[in-house]
Amino acid sequence: MANDSTSTTSPSAAVSVSSQSESKQSAPRPRAPRAPRPNFKQIYRFPLPINVHPLPPLIPHNPLSIVSVLLSYLTYFIAPPHQEVYPAYFDADTSSVHVTDKKAIRALWEMGFFGKGTLSRSEPSWLGREKKRRGLLGTVASEDMTRQRRSERRELKLERARMERVAVEERLKAEAAARDAADVSVDHNTLSPSADGLTNGTDGTAPNTEKFSLRKAREARYLESRRLAAQDGEERGADPAGKRPVGGKTVRFSPVVQAKEIAPDSAVHLLDPIGDEPGPQEPPPLQDEEHLQLSNEEAFFLAYGLGTLDVYDGKRKTLLPASSLLPLFCQHSHFPPQDPSVDPKPDDPFLVSYAVYHHFRSLGWVVRSGVKFGVDYLLYNRGPVFSHAEFAVVVIPSYDHPYWSETEARRAQCDRNQSRSWWWLHCVNRVQAQVKKSLVICYVEVPPPGPCSAEEGSTSDIGDLLSRYSIREMVMRRWVPNRTRD
Incomplete structure (x- = not known):
């Protein structure tokens, strides 16, 4: 009996070959390389929009270091550096300050993260x-x-x-x-x-x-x-007529459309064949329609605290000094804005909030608005491009001075301004715990009306006015028994 000499392939070998070919075909496509990340340390190397010229180190046992210090002082007095001042204008309709100059927008954002783009989430x-x-x-x-x-x-x-x-x-x-x-x-x-x-x-x-x-x-x-x-290919191969199986998706037209028949030679000409066809038109040049919007606290800090911002009146185009900005911002801290003839009080919302803003900015924190988390401010260690905010700040006025408890009307007014319910505190604390932020409650001690307060109309010395406010900070953390046993 003759043996069959034809070679056969075992089922296991066929399965292994098919699995290898399938694995080769099913390999995912290589991902496109990402664009190189910008050097944020170089772009945002200046914490504030001011020119800082540090002195060389003074080494006592090296007399040449004294010469370098004297040369730096001499160079500073002979050719003092130019401090850039950026223009802005106050918009009474939005009660905010707007910056439209492109150079000023980039400078204020890259040096301190001031403002917000009107058409962007944060950065313009x-x-x-x-x-x-x-x-x-x-x-x-x-x-x-x-x-x-x-x-x-x-x-x-x-x-x-x-x-x-x-x-x-x-x-x-x-x-x-x-x-x-x-x-x-x-x-x-x-x-x-x-x-x-x-x-x-x-x-x-x-x-x-x-x-x-x-x-x-x-x-x-x-x-x-x-x-x-x-599977789709197998279904189409099993049905050469191209008909979809029962239960597939079908499209039905109205009887009027079904009765219509379009001739193959019928064409719709959108252009006149006799006239000349117009050539491709160039798109209009793209213009930047976005500007930087500053809060009143940020604008007053840049104008009064740093002196790097000139705020103009949006209607009169006149420069507003710091002594005029303070009553203007106090007037627009209420809704609707107060009458200009009304003198601001010591517990004005702008004065209280600016005292907290100036306090944390002077400590080196990057202060941003915290409205999306239900708080007043967010504190960043370096800036929003480096890390998330670490602390969330809630501002509450405090009336501990005996002046505010002399009469029954004053006590009732103070209770209305500083009263917060436990439900509110629980909700705010729960939101900050979900976004992994520490809640900081800032109590601003409101001073009584004095000779340097805005209520008396003397706003020339703004430094004395702000020095009368004191701030107490209290951090609220979740109590964990395993971590706080002592």
């Missing part, structure tokens, strides 16, 4: 985002990077939830098969994961408990898309 980056949208710029804006990171995290969570759901279904199938086979116990040590991290339901295996990553989620999504595409 509308022009870069608009250029990128039109294909004129290859860089990525900060908002786009944040949106990309959020979409990647959302994709990872959805894929992880889907894989966990599939693993639970496979486990339930394995347990049902074990009960049908009258197996009393299921050996979980013999469970082996499949190639994509899921369990193999044919041999009763359990899901793999390894941690899912974004790369594995993308690979699983790529495999799922290929499987769906293969």
Whole structure:
């Protein structure tokens, strides 16, 4: 009997070859390289928009160091440096200060993180985002990077939830098969994961408990898309007529549209064939429509505390000195704005809030608005581009001076201004705990009306007026028994 000399391939070898080819085809595409991150330490190296010239070190046992110090003093007196002053204007409709000069916008943001872009979340980056949208710029804006990171995290969570759901279904199938086979116990040590991290339901295996990553989620999504595409190809091959199976998606038109028939030679000409076709028109030049919006506290700190901002009246185009800015900001701290003839009181909201702003700015903190977290201010160690805010500040006026308790009317007014409920405190503290910030309650001691207060109309010496306010800080933290046993 002659033996058959034809070579055959074993089923296991065929499966291994097909699995290798499938793994090669299912490899994810390489990710595009990200744009280099800008050097934030170099861009935001100045904490405030002022020119600082430090002196060389003075070494007592080195007489040459004295000469270098004297030379630096002599150079400073002969050619003093020019201090840049940036223009801005006060808008009475929005009760805020606006900066429209492009150089001033970049300087105020990069040196101290002052203001907010009117068309952006924080940094004025509308022009870069608009250029990128039109294909004129290859860089990525900060908002786009944040949106990309959020979409990647959302994709990872959805894929992880889907894989966990599939693993639970496979486990339930394995347990049902074990009960049908009258197996009393299921050996979980013999469970082996499949190639994509899921369990193999044919041999009763359990899901793999390894941690899912974004790369594995993308690979699983790529495999799922290929499987769906293969199924769609098989369905179309089984139906050569191109008809969709029963239950597929169909599109039905109205009887009027069904009765219409369009001739193949009928064409719609949008342009006159006799006339000349107009050439491609160039798009108009892109202009920056965004400006920087400063709060009243930031504008007064730059104008009075640093002297680097000139605020003009939006209607009269006249320069407003610091002595005129203070009653103007106090007037617009109320809604609707108070009458200019009304003198501001010592517990005016602007005076109280500016005292806290000036206090933390003088300590080196970057102070930003905390309205999105339900507080007054947020304190950054270096700035919002380096890290998240560490502290959230709530400003509360305090009336401990005996002047405010002399009459019943004053006591009632003080109680209304400083009263806060426990429900409010619990809500604010819970929000800050969720965003991992420490709540700081700042009590501002309001002084009584005196000769230097704004109530008497003497605002020339603003330093004496602000020196009468004192601030007490109290940090609220969650009490954990394991950490605070002492």
